[in-house]
Amino acid sequence: MKIEVIDTQKGGIQLVKIDGRLDANFSLQLEDEIDKLLEQKTKSIILDLSGVTYLSSSGLRVLLSINKQTEGIGGLVLLNPGDVVKRIIEVAELDDLLTQAKTVEEAMAILGVKKKS
Amino acid sequence: MNVGVRLRELRNVRGISLRTLAKKVGVSASFISQVEQNKCRPSLDKLRKISEALDVPTSYLLEAEEDEGPSSKEVVEIRLPNRLQYLSILADFVGHVCRSNELPNEDLEDILLAVDEASSNIIKYAYQVGPINYFKVRISFDRELVQVDLLDKGIKFNPLEIPLPEMKGMTGEYKEKDLRLGIFVMKKVMDDIRYRYSPNEGNHLTLIKRISQSKGHVL
Numbered sequence: 476m477k478i479e480v481i482d483t484q485k486g487g488i489q490l491v492k493i494d495g496r497l498d499a500n501f502s503l504q505l506e507d508e509i510d511k512l513l514e515q516k517t518k519s520i521i522l523d524l525s526g527v528t529y530l531s532s533s534g535l536r537v538l539l540s541i542n543k544q545t546e547g548i549g550g551l552v553l554l555n556p557g558d559v560v561k562r563i564i565e566v567a568e569l570d571d572l573l574t575q576a577k578t579v580e581e582a583m584a585i586l587g588v589k590k591k592s
Numbered sequence: 593m594n595v596g597v598r599l600r601e602l603r604n605v606r607g608i609s610l611r612t613l614a615k616k617v618g619v620s621a622s623f624i625s626q627v628e629q630n631k632c633r634p635s636l637d638k639l640r641k642i643s644e645a646l647d648v649p650t651s652y653l654l655e656a657e658e659d660e661g662p663s664s665k666e667v668v669e670i671r672l673p674n675r676l677q678y679l680s681i682l683a684d685f686v687g688h689v690c691r692s693n694e695l696p697n698e699d700l701e702d703i704l705l706a707v708d709e710a711s712s713n714i715i716k717y718a719y720q721v722g723p724i725n726y727f728k729v730r731i732s733f734d735r736e737l738v739q740v741d742l743l744d745k746g747i748k749f750n751p752l753e754i755p756l757p758e759m760k761g762m763t764g765e766y767k768e769k770d771l772r773l774g775i776f777v778m779k780k781v782m783d784d785i786r787y788r789y790s791p792n793e794g795n796h797l798t799l800i801k802r803i804s805q806s807k808g809h810v811l
Contacts, residue, residue, distance in 0.1 A: 500677050531774070532777055
């Protein structure tokens with residue numbers, strides 16, 4: 476798995492791109508990376524999942540953890556998950572909890588709305 | 593295994609092209625190709641000629657169709673160390689095996705998910721990672737179902753005894769419910785899950801998936 480952090484230059488929103496399998500072996504690595512960001516100024520995360528080929532329950536747990544941690548201060552938006560990942564989120568019945576967007580702009584808009592509310 | 597798959601495999605082993613075989617049998621190459629894809633059934637006479645051309649008794653190809661007893665099941669097995677890094681290798685293995693048995697994509701995704709969750713549990717909970725130890729994943733195919741057996745000699749761990757999570761409350765206690773989420777997902781994508789334990793053989797989890805008829809990706 477590969478993790479790339481891209482600064483969006485927009486107040487507290489970080490774009491994080493993950494590639495590969497988000498399974499039990501790599502979930503902790505992602506969690507650590509996100510924890511580091513959240514300890515700093517990051518309030519919201521846009522997680523680009525377009526390159527993620529598989530997501531296990533450990534991966535889902537990390538997503539839920541980020542959701543929880545950013546609740547009230549910003550938020551988490553999943554960017555462009557592929558069909559396999561989308562299906563796993565649906566199977567786990569977490570599609571209501573995990574917000575998804577097709578483009579960075581859409582994700583930004585969602586986070587903008589979220590912050591105001 | 594069906595006639596088509598067995599024929600193609602045999603032709604590969606013999607190194608005989610579609611055209612060469614077609615010529616020997618006295619049919620078109622596209623006919624052979626259709627038989628291999630199970631798009632048409634050859635007559636007994638054609639099957640006999642195909643068998644002759646490939647130098648096998650006709651029964652070899654016929655058996656593929658008729659013999660569906662437990663002993664005729666094809667079984668493949670992999671043995672892996674109790675380390676999470678092998679999960680991706682396991683997924684590649686299961687993927688290859690299922691694809692070579694022409695399993696529909698959706699079923700393959702379900703099997704990959706269940707096998708990954710079950711194996712993660714073996715490594716994390718039955719073995720608690722711990723010293724190097726091994727677990728086996730055995731896949732067998734039937735005409736209508738795929739069976740995956742996972743065997744380990746870790747501590748007794750029965751995923752079926754773990755209570756399922758209230759999904760609506762997941763965000764709160766996510767850490768504790770990690771294990772339950774995996775089992776919830778596993779139960780949902782499989783048609784049947786069985787567990788047994790014996791002190792000699794350890795944990796034995798059986799996952800069963802019925803092969804769906806439609807080959808498309810249906811959500």
